[in-house]
Amino acid sequence: MLYLGWIVAAFLAGCILTAVYFTRRKTLREKLSAMGSLVGREYAQIAAEVKASPQSTIREANGQTLRAWEEGSYFVSLLFDKDDICLGVMEERG
Numbered sequence: 001m002l003y004l005g006w007i008v009a010a011f012l013a014g015c016i017l018t019a020v021y022f023t024r025r026k027t028l029r030e031k032l033s034a035m036g037s038l039v040g041r042e043y044a045q046i047a048a049e050v051k052a053s054p055q056s057t058i059r060e061a062n063g064q065t066l067r068a069w070e071e072g073s074y075f076v077s078l079l080f081d082k083d084d085i086c087l088g089v090m091e092e093r094g
Helices: 002-022 028-034 043-050
Strands: 056-059 065-071 074-080 086-093
Touching (some): 028 043, 028 065, 043 065
Antiparallel strands (some): 065 074
16 A cells, blocks of 8 residues: 555656646746847836846936846846836846
8 A cells, every 4th residue: 555655656746847847937038038129118017027026126316217137147127217118228247
């Protein structure tokens, strides 16, 4: 009867490993690249696609907002206007 438990455990482990293998997670860089040009896109649209909140948000006196994301060695900061529309990439490293 004990061997039946091991068979079930091996089957489940195989299913989990297969699922992990076939559902490779996209990196932050891949997600942003897949969106094409970010200029003119709303912050909500970018955040939904990236599926992560920025690590830092800096509001400037002129109403613009600088938001930065970081994943591993990749770093990107985007500038948004007062209406949360992306004005472009300010810095990108990695």
